[in-house]
Amino acid sequence: MKVVLAGTGSAVGKTTISTGIMKALQDENVQPFKVGPDFIDPSYHTIATGNVSRNLDSFFMDEFQIINSFERAMKISKSNMGIIEGVRGLYEGISPISDIGNTASIAKALDAPVVLLMDSRSLVKSAAAVVLGFKALDPDVRIEGVILNKVKGPRHFKKAKESVEKLANVPVIGGIPRNDEIAVEERHLGLVPALEKEKINRNIELWGNIAEEYIDLDALKDIMKTSDKSALKDNKNKAIDSLEDDNNYGHRVDLSIHEDEFNREHNEAINLEVTNGSKPGELWKTGNKTPIKIGVAIDEIFTFYYKETLESLEENGAKIVPFSPCKDDEIPDVDALYIGGGYPEVFKKELSENESMLKSINKFHMEDRPIYGECGGLIYLSESIDGLGMVNAIPYSAEMTPRVQGLNYVVARSNRDNLISEEGDIFRAHEFHYTKLNIDSTEDLAFDVLRGRGVLDSMDGVSVRNTLANYIHIHACSCPNFAYNFTKNIAELD
Structure with missing residues (x-):
């Protein structure tokens, strides 16, 4: 039903x-x-x-x-x-x-x-x-x-x-x-x-x-x-046949009927195939068995996680250890951190006042331990938000703006090996934020944004030491290699 x-x-x-x-x-x-x-x-x-x-x-x-x-x-x-x-x-x-x-x-x-x-x-x-x-x-x-x-x-x-x-x-x-x-x-x-x-x-x-x-x-x-x-079974069989025939785990759509100079590049990006190392029948790539622990920021501030993304990490050997950047004194004993989206700009005072947590995460970063952040996680990992100090793993300040800075479905390509992908990998995501990061160089940006806005000049993914943070949100199905790459790199860095 x-x-x-x-x-x-x-x-x-x-x-x-x-x-x-x-x-x-x-x-x-x-x-x-x-x-x-x-x-x-x-x-x-x-x-x-x-x-x-x-x-x-x-x-x-x-x-x-x-x-x-x-x-x-x-x-x-x-x-x-x-x-x-x-x-x-x-x-x-x-x-x-x-x-x-x-x-x-x-x-x-x-x-x-x-x-x-x-x-x-x-x-x-x-x-x-x-x-x-x-x-x-x-x-x-x-x-x-x-x-x-x-x-x-x-x-x-x-x-x-x-x-x-x-x-x-x-x-x-x-x-x-x-x-x-x-x-x-x-x-x-x-x-x-x-x-x-x-x-x-x-x-x-x-x-x-x-x-x-x-x-x-x-x-x-x-x-x-x-x-x-x-009928559902027939649809599933047709979808499997299509994957086997085309070896295409991405999407194809003819948008030429309404194509013009403004959106031509975005339309072409939509037809790029997502890099997918999973086996036929799998939703995402698996294979890592090394037990690792990932501290995931989950509290009243950081709430934006896709359940499948967390499950994909668990299916690659990870144990999810929740912690609160707002209420806990320090991070738990883990091998990596994952700080997702939420509303740090709304609770910036509370986050800024928890200095022991900020120092704990910064120390983790300076020890070259792996940290991944998305949107609100990027802001929390930045130097400051509206003048209030944050973790300072990402050495740029952020500010809240009255207008939407990014609201798009995203197609991105990795321009270097990084914490969650390999150079040349293509994946899909989305972005929605009112904040902006005051960054004036693309040197540290690991993703070319082929559709969407990103952090600066159609790029995203600020990569500093072993910390990677971006405005874009990734779903395990839109980036099927995400969990495999993340857990593999965590195990290798441990």
Whole structure:
């Protein structure tokens, strides 16, 4: 059983409705998923269901990886019900033509029915036109239900429901009344992370109650049952055949139809094959058996980690040892550090005041021990943020800005051997940050950014001693050699 909850666009209530449905069906052992690279929505899903939410992304993953990731997650949680929250509008991706990076690509790969979530404010007959348009654009996407959000009242809901069901021939299985109190608070990187908000449990409880009251959950489960296991198996076999025929673990997409001088280089980068040393049937490269310990910064500040990335490290001999840069006095006894993304710019005062931790990490760095940082980890490892001292492993200051400095899917190529990749390796990632690093030289930058922005002059990956830190976030499937290379280098440096 599975379903994709997709929006007609952004800000139509996907997060509240999807999380509410997950909460309402919590007793069914729901396995949640999020389309796209987002870290924050999955944190709500995890709280609502008790199962770790996973990302499915057709820019990060080829079709085989999408199917394998889905099946793997369902097996780990022993779930028979997968609920997938979409990203933006159903068809929004990185291209106005192709499906790469959009919700529709996930629905088609998994042969999952789609329930369309729509902001129905001031819509009655036009609601049917919207649904008809979404159905007609791609007949391979199975839109099996509609949920109307922000209905004015019972009369409005009845009329809009009748319109959609009679004119678009799609059942309406719910109508959520307008209620500003159920909106999710936002921050500069998107929705406020669950770990930072004490009232989030109460909010999720509220969203679950609303889902139970206003959505026909039995009808939703009937839609989930329309998933065809044989079709999913066929898709998987086709994906495997494609990999074997083309020896291509990357992605191919024809964007020439809308190519111009401005985006030609980015389009060409999308068609570069990701370096992948994994065996057919594997999501990422494995093979390291040397036991190592990696200290991973996990607390209320540093929360942005893909579960698969941590699991890929564990499958290469690593034991994950959590620690808090904010609350602990020093790092644990480990062989390497991994400091992921989060909000160090928001908690810069607290981090700066924990001098013993800063000294502990700096000492680790000066001893040439391996450290890897992403985005917020890069900022924490820098000299300072807005004048407040940080670790100073990366000898450049950082500052918060009022505007987005990087918001892209990324294609990068290593220009030298480094902690996580070899020279010439190509991988995919994403970037989203408001901070900037005050760096004026590309000498220490290990990655050429072929699509995206990076730290400076389309480059990223500040490499100093055995510390590597970058703005880009890597998923184990978008950089299949990441865990193997990282753990191998840790073992060799030990």
